[in-house]
Amino acid sequence: MGERDGIPISLEELNKLKEIAERARRKVIRMLFYDQTIHVGSSLSSIEILTTLFYRYVKDGKDPINRDWFILSKGHAAPALYAIMSERGLVSDDDLWKIQDISGMLQGHPETFIPGVDMSTGSLGQGLSFGIGVAQGIKMRGGSGRVYVVMGDGEQDEGQVWEAMTHAVARKLDNLIAFIEINGFQLDDSTGSVKPKEFLPDVWRSVGWKVLNCDGHDFISLISTIDEAIKAKAPVVIFANTVRGKGFPVIENTKKQRSSPDDARKYLLNA
Amino acid sequence: MMQGNIYSMRDTFGKLLVEMGEKLKDIVVITADVGDSSRASYFKEKFPDRYFNVGISEQDMIDFAAGLSATGFKPVVVDFAMFLMRAWEQIRNAVARMNLDVKFVVTHSGYSDSGDGSSHQCLEDISLMRVLPNMKVIIPADPADIRRSFPVIMEELRGPLYYRVGREYSPSITDGLEYDFKLGKAYVLKEGDDVAIMGAGVVLWDALRAAEELEKKGISASVINLLSIKPIDEQTIEYYARKTGRIVTIEEHSIYGGIGSAVSEVVVKRYPVPMRFVGATGFGRSARSQRDLLDFYGINYKSIISSVMELLK
Numbered sequence: 001m002g003e004r005d006g007i008p009i010s011l012e013e014l015n016k017l018k019e020i021a022e023r024a025r026r027k028v029i030r031m032l033f034y035d036q037t038i039h040v041g042s043s044l045s046s047i048e049i050l051t052t053l054f055y056r057y058v059k060d061g062k063d064p065i066n067r068d069w070f071i072l073s074k075g076h077a078a079p080a081l082y083a084i085m086s087e088r089g090l091v092s093d094d095d096l097w098k099i100q101d102i103s104g105m106l107q108g109h110p111e112t113f114i115p116g117v118d119m120s121t122g123s124l125g126q127g128l129s130f131g132i133g134v135a136q137g138i139k140m141r142g143g144s145g146r147v148y149v150v151m152g153d154g155e156q157d158e159g160q161v162w163e164a165m166t167h168a169v170a171r172k173l174d175n176l177i178a179f180i181e182i183n184g185f186q187l188d189d190s191t192g193s194v195k196p197k198e199f200l201p202d203v204w205r206s207v208g209w210k211v212l213n214c215d216g217h218d219f220i221s222l223i224s225t226i227d228e229a230i231k232a233k234a235p236v237v238i239f240a241n242t243v244r245g246k247g248f249p250v251i252e253n254t255k256k257q258r259s260s261p262d263d264a265r266k267y268l269l270n271a
Numbered sequence: 272m273m274q275g276n277i278y279s280m281r282d283t284f285g286k287l288l289v290e291m292g293e294k295l296k297d298i299v300v301i302t303a304d305v306g307d308s309s310r311a312s313y314f315k316e317k318f319p320d321r322y323f324n325v326g327i328s329e330q331d332m333i334d335f336a337a338g339l340s341a342t343g344f345k346p347v348v349v350d351f352a353m354f355l356m357r358a359w360e361q362i363r364n365a366v367a368r369m370n371l372d373v374k375f376v377v378t379h380s381g382y383s384d385s386g387d388g389s390s391h392q393c394l395e396d397i398s399l400m401r402v403l404p405n406m407k408v409i410i411p412a413d414p415a416d417i418r419r420s421f422p423v424i425m426e427e428l429r430g431p432l433y434y435r436v437g438r439e440y441s442p443s444i445t446d447g448l449e450y451d452f453k454l455g456k457a458y459v460l461k462e463g464d465d466v467a468i469m470g471a472g473v474v475l476w477d478a479l480r481a482a483e484e485l486e487k488k489g490i491s492a493s494v495i496n497l498l499s500i501k502p503i504d505e506q507t508i509e510y511y512a513r514k515t516g517r518i519v520t521i522e523e524h525s526i527y528g529g530i531g532s533a534v535s536e537v538v539v540k541r542y543p544v545p546m547r548f549v550g551a552t553g554f555g556r557s558a559r560s561q562r563d564l565l566d567f568y569g570i571n572y573k574s575i576i577s578s579v580m581e582l583l584k
Contacts, residue, residue: 064342112369118341123364129331130365133338140320141342160361163328167335170326 008223013056017219021051024083025247027096031079032264034097038108041257043080045183045216045242046072046150050084052222053148065143069134071119073127074152074181075109081117082106090116125158127151128178132168135176146230150179154186157195168235169208177229178209178237181216183244185255201239209237216240279439280473281378283414284421285310288347288376289317291425297345298425301325303332303354309378311349329354333361333373340371345425351384352377352393352435359399366431367403374424375400376434381472381523382555382564383438389554392564398528400433401501407432407454408501410471413444416498420452428454435472437523440561442476445496457504463491466579467511469534470521471497473561474570478521481575490579503533509541517582518546519575523565526550547578 009017028043053070061067072081079099085091091106091114098104105114109122119130131149138145155161168176180200184191191197205211210232214225222240229236245251248267250259278286292298292314301323306312315322325332329350336346348355355362355377366373377396384391401408409424409432411417417436424432450458460475461482468478475496482492493511497503512518518538520531531548538544551568558564565571 069341120365120368123360125330126334126361126365129334129361130338130341132331133335134341135338136323136335137339137342137344140344143342160328160330160334163326163331164334167325167328167331 008220008227014219017051017055020055020087021047024051024080024087026268027083027086027093028079029248029264029267031096031099032258033261035100036258036261038079038099039076039257040079040248040259041185041245041251041254042074042152042183043077044246044248045181045244046074046077046080047083047246048217048219048222049150049179049181049240049242050080052219052226054084054088056223057226058148059145063143065138065141065145067145069118069131069145069147071127071131071147071149072110072121073149074124074155075121078106078108078110081110085116088116124152124155125160128161128164129167131176131178132164132171132173135173136171138175139173146175146177148177148179150181152186153180153182153184153191153197154194156180156197156200157186165204165209166207173235174233176235177226178235179240180237181240181242183242184253185244189255204237208234210234212236212238214238214240216242217246278414278441280383280414280417280437280441281310281439283417283441284376284378284436285313287418287421288314291422292318292321295345295425297343298347299323299339299344300347300349301332301336301339302349303327303329305349305351305354309349309351329358330361333358334365336373337365337369337371340373345372345374347374347376349376349378351391352380352396353391356393356396356399362431363403367405370405370430372429372431374432374434376436378436379438380435381437382561383440385558385561385564388557392555394523394525394551394555396433396435397500397522397524397530398532401533402528403431405431406501407499408435409433409499410435411498412472412475412496413441413446415443415445415448416496419445419450420498423452437473438561440473442473444473444475444479452498455499455502455504457507458496458498459493460496461492461494463493463515465490465492465515466582467493467495467515467518468521468575469495469497469508469511469518469530471500471530472523474521474523474565477565477570477572477575481572481579484572484576485579490583492579497530497534500530500533503537505537505541508534508537512538512542512544516544518544519549519578519582520546521549521570521575523570524550526552545582547582549574549578
């Protein structure tokens with residue numbers, strides 16, 4: 001593993017990541033059998049980012065300052081997080097099928113009482129501020145932990161993101177890496193038709209962030225970008241181009257969050 | 272005994288915060304650009320590395336504090352009461368929901384920012400805070416009450432807590448009284464048999480003044496400093512409901528959802544008695560002093576007396 005001759009990843013590891021992501025993708029789609037209200041589209045756009053982070057970067061541990069933190073600020077992508085957590089053995093497949101069920105552990109949005117969840121989210125725009133607090137706490141204690149925050153593009157409408165963006169720069173937090181997933185849709189419509197978003201990289205760069213771009217579904221692109229982010233001496237934001245509903249043709253690249261169990265069944269049988 | 276300004280509420284808090292900072296090294300202080308006005312800046316002078324002005328960004332401040340708490344610090348968020356309410360949802364969804372050890376200390380509560388008018392006066396916060404799961408709500412009556420309660424809060428109580436401090440106006444109410452602060456415990460400032468006057472904060476001065484005036488009419492009143500609004504002292508409230516048969520509450524806050532409401536929730540459950548509520552029913556306006564506003568809106572001893580007379584009819 002690691003960077004060798006310009007190749008950031010071995011074929012073996014690449015195949016492993018692809019397999020994990022594919023299983024996680026199928027699990028998210030299978031969750032549709034059990035609950036038709038989960039956010040499938042937003043979850044599928046996050047699968048490769050979460051796979052890459054958890055299988056290559058996020059350092060586990062009990063010590064809050066010498067481990068890494070992961071904050072799913074776009075909390076509605078919880079099914080993707082849970083699917084990856086099941087791959088990591090933190091929750092069982094049975095838990096997955098009970099998502100949002102009154103008897104289940106897995107809530108519609110992440111809660112810290114679920115093993116492996118670092119922040120209770122679900123209300124947009126708050127994850128980055130929490131991440132700044134954690135990153136600052138780690139620095140004050142001289143810890144080695146890093147903080148990864150994943151946000152959505154629609155989430156950028158929240159004023160708190162601006163508050164946090166300038167705050168991270170003021171604190172010089174080079175142990176903070178934020179992702180903004182550009183999947184092009186928010187709840188009601190395409191992101192551009194609600195509020196312009198194309199200026200965002202310029203804004204983040206202008207206030208002092210190191211801005212990187214990657215293909216959020218391509219492991220090699222993700223890995224080389226995160227490797228670069230880790231070396232930076234400033235807070236880094238990675239604009240990750242993704243596709244809402246990636247890999248699930250009936251909703252792919254639309255504002256649709258979900259489809260019917262029949263569609264899910266067809267996909268799982270044919271894929 | 273009932274007159275005089277020994278220290279202002281915010282000055283007392285600011286000095287005590289420094290003392291606590293010396294004792295507890297995990298305390299960090301966070302404010303949204305109101306460090307000087309709230310006296311949080313006293314802490315900055317002594318501990319610049321543990322002091323954060325996040326700028327005029329209350330929402331970011333709350334989640335930032337939550338993150339620091341998650342790494343083992345004890346954040347004290349200091350802000351004007353009204354502007355902290357701007358981040359109520361962040362307080363709910365991050366701090367209260369994750370039950371994090373973040374203390375919220377607000378100055379300029381009630382009418383205490385008298386000159387700045389309704390935008391800066393906070394008459395809704397008790398209601399908004401006590402409704403939150405995991406949140407505790409404490410309202411000291413005067414500087415002596417701050418010195419009694421704040422160290423206990425920082426040293427012994429974990430989890431989210433809302434601590435409501437005013438500004439300058441601080442008539443002596445509990446000076447010379449000997450009691451220790453205990454979460455969920457009310458304190459009797461005066462014993463009486465005919466009516467119980469209950470409240471918290473600087474308006475307890477009016478409760479004591481009303482009791483003095485009533486005494487002259489041959490009516491004896493108990494005066495209770497509720498101090499801990501959540502959890503609230505149900506036993507003491509029930510005891511005085513039974514003993515006196517009537518209750519008047521006073522608060523520098525809306526009567527909708529505030530202290531009167533909290534007391535009535537206990538009374539209807541444990542021993543229903545007639546009640547009257549003295550407090551705000553609308554927005555404030557500007558004035559040259561907090562006292563002028565309290566009098567203008569009838570949140571004073573005169574209203575307590577007329578409420579008592581009404582209950583005794």
